[in-house]
Amino acid sequence: MKKILITGGAGFIGSHVVRRFTTQYPTYQIYNLDALTYAGNLENLSDIDALPNYHFVKGDITDAAFIDELFQLHDFTGVIHLAAESHVDRSISDPLSFVMTNVVGTANLLNAARKAWKDELGKPDRTRLFYHVSTDEVYGELHDPNEFFLETTKYDPRSPYSASKASSDHFVRAYHATYKLPVVISNCSNNYGPNHFPEKLIPLMIHNIIQNKPLPVYGKGENVRDWLYVEDHARAIDVIFHKGMVGETYNIGGHNEWKNLDLVLLLCKTMDEKLGREAGTSEKLITYVTDRAGHDLRYAIDATKLKNELAWEPSLQFAEGLERTVDWYLNNTAWLENVTSGTYQKYYEGMYAIR
Ligand code: NAD
Ligand code: DAU
Numbered sequence: 001m002k003k004i005l006i007t008g009g010a011g012f013i014g015s016h017v018v019r020r021f022t023t024q025y026p027t028y029q030i031y032n033l034d035a036l037t038y039a040g041n042l043e044n045l046s047d048i049d050a051l052p053n054y055h056f057v058k059g060d061i062t063d064a065a066f067i068d069e070l071f072q073l074h075d076f077t078g079v080i081h082l083a084a085e086s087h088v089d090r091s092i093s094d095p096l097s098f099v100m101t102n103v104v105g106t107a108n109l110l111n112a113a114r115k116a117w118k119d120e121l122g123k124p125d126r127t128r129l130f131y132h133v134s135t136d137e138v139y140g141e142l143h144d145p146n147e148f149f150l151e152t153t154k155y156d157p158r159s160p161y162s163a164s165k166a167s168s169d170h171f172v173r174a175y176h177a178t179y180k181l182p183v184v185i186s187n188c189s190n191n192y193g194p195n196h197f198p199e200k201l202i203p204l205m206i207h208n209i210i211q212n213k214p215l216p217v218y219g220k221g222e223n224v225r226d227w228l229y230v231e232d233h234a235r236a237i238d239v240i241f242h243k244g245m246v247g248e249t250y251n252i253g254g255h256n257e258w259k260n261l262d263l264v265l266l267l268c269k270t271m272d273e274k275l276g277r278e279a280g281t282s283e284k285l286i287t288y289v290t291d292r293a294g295h296d297l298r299y300a301i302d303a304t305k306l307k308n309e310l311a312w313e314p315s316l317q318f319a320e321g322l323e324r325t326v327d328w329y330l331n332n333t334a335w336l337e338n339v340t341s342g343t344y345q346k347y348y349e350g351m352y353a354i355r
Contacts, residue, residue, distance in 0.1 A: 002028040005076045007061060007109065008083030009033070010040035012196050013133070016234040017080060018045060022054045024238065029053050031074065034083065035060040043335060044195045061105030064112075071116040080241060081109055082133045084165070087199055091161035092293055102164035103171070106132070110175045122180035130183045131241050132172040136226070136253065137162035138187060141296035148302035149187070151249045158294050176247050184244040186237065188252040189301045193230035193321065194328040198340055201225075202322075205264055206329045207336055209271040209282045219291035221261025224298035228254035229321035232314045239312045250310070253301025256318050261286075270326055 004021065008014040009032030022030045030053055034040045048054055059066050061083050084102050085091065091098045110130065114121070117128045139149040140156030155170075157163040175181040196203040208215050236252045244250060258266075268282035306312045316324075329336060 002077045003031070003074055004028055004078040004080060005031045005033055005070075005074070006080045006082065007033045008040070008081075009056075010036055010042050010044060011082065011086070012039070012044075012193075013191055013230055013233060014082040015041075015044035015195055016193070016230045017082065017237055018054070019048050020231075020234045020238055021080075022048050022051050026051075026053055029055065031055045031057055031076070033057045033059055033061070033070070037085075039086065039197050041195070041339060043338065061108055062100050064108045067108045067112045068115065071112040076113075076116070077127065078129045078131065078241065079109060079113060080131045080133065080237065081106065084168075085161070087197075088137075088159050088161045089199070089292065091159055091164070095160035095164075098160050098164040099167075102161075103167045106168035107171050110171060110181065114175060114179050114181055117181070121182075126182060126246060128182055129241065129246070130172070130175075130181055131237070131244075132169065132183060132185045133237065134169050134185055134187045135162065135165050136187050136189045136251070136299050136301050137296065138166040138169055139299075142298040142300055145298075148300045149251060149253075150302050151187075151251050151305055158296055162296075182246045184240055184246060185249045186240050186244075186252050187249065187301075188233055188236070189226040189228050189254055189299055191230045191233050192227050193325050194332070195335075196230070196325075198336065201260065201263070202227075202267070202325065203329065205267050206271065206326060207340060209268065209285065210275070210329075210333070210336075212285065214287040215264055215268075215282075215285045216287055216289040217261055217264055218289060218295060220288065221259065221264065222297075223260050223295055224257050224300070225260070225263075226253050226300045227256050227258060227263075227318060227321075228252065228314060229316045229318075229324075232316055235315070236306065236312050239310050240306070243310050245309075250306045251301045251303050252306060252312075253303045254314050254318070255301075255303070256314070257298070257300055258318075266322070267326070270322065274326060274330060 009018040085098045139153045157166040176183045198207040
């Protein structure tokens with residue numbers, strides 16, 4: 001029987017991973033460990049939380065004693081580690097919380113797994129697996145339009161967020177080399193889809209268009225991101241968890257590059273149509289604001305290894321994914337209201353410095 005610990009399962013990507021694993025693998029017992037920070041929301045899992053193979057544990061990965069205890073209590077066969085502080089802008093205003101959760105938290109989990117699995121480390125059978133979910137931001141930024149991030153690209157993190165994720169990746173590899181902990185890592189590009197917290201570009205723009213609020217575009221809107229539908233990421237995690245080679249890294253990406261401004265314009269057009277507004281209405285809300293400090297110019301993933309070795313490819317065209325996403329937000333205004341009330345707004349005071 002597989003008993004899998006998924007960390008950060010109440011967040012954006014984690015909730016889609018928990019849904020996939022609980023529904024596709026009814027014989028697996030899925031434990032969702034989440035501290036329920038501002039980004040964690042159990043509403044994301046309301047459709048599956050009554051399933052008999054789903055279990056929620058509220059807890060903080062920075063608490064080493066608690067994590068050790070959890071691994072003693074449950075004989076986990078696998079870990080899929082997503083819990084993290086994930087927003088670059090927050091990492092600029094509060095870098096140390098990223099060190100705590102992303103670096104110390106990951107080291108606590110690795111350490112607990114090392115102790116709990118000590119009798120099996122280095123054995124040829126793959127009875128256990130520690131899967132670390134990471135980001136393409138560890139590779140830094142691209143300038144040459146013909147260049148892509150490969151698994152072999154040198155690490156060059158440029159924000160406190162990406163530095164903390166890069167550090168956690170190094171710890172994962174160090175535990176593999178030193179203790180023979182069976183690990184696998186994936187580095188994915190920007191995700192989008194339902195349940196995305198509206199501090200990130202796409203859901204923030206959707207929210208502000210609905211509310212007729214300014215659409216803050218950083219700098220000139222020329223930075224490029226490679227967007228992947230979140231369920232395609234969850235499927236890639238499923239494939240890598242089951243078929244990935246221990247000790248390997250897999251890049252995951254959408255082959256879907258967009259300049260921020262072009263993407264915002266597309267969202268404005270789509271939302272005008274959906275909301276029955278006159279064409280060009282939402283575009284007028286675009287407001288150019290001070291650029292993000294150290295703003296990475298372009299991310300673009302080469303996911304050939306994952307395609308060739310594990311037969312994964314994105315399944316959804318961007319037009320369809322974006323439409324599904326917009327429809328989800330329009331049909332779930334209560335969810336949006338819930339997460340945008342209170343502290344979230346206060347946090348952003350002063351951040352939309354309009355030039
Ligand atoms: P998110 O911010 O939406 O969710 C993070 C979750 O982790 C939340 O539920 C939060 O409550 C939980 N959490 C935070 N600190 C915790 C702690 N100390 N202990 C326990 N739980 C804690 O993040 P996301 O966008 O879903 O990203 C999930 C993972 O995927 C992260 O590791 C991120 O680096 C990685 N990733 C994200 C993207 C993306 O585009 N969002 C792309 C590539 C990789
Ligand atoms: O590449 C993967 C990463 O993608 C993940 O590891 C991170 O967890 C995730 O947050 C995301 O990071 P980005 O910084 O790329 O995402 P964000 O949505 O914050 O910003 C996307 C782009 O849009 C970026 O170039 C900054 C810009 N932006 C963002 C916001 C929130 C704006 O122009 N205006 C905004 O208000």
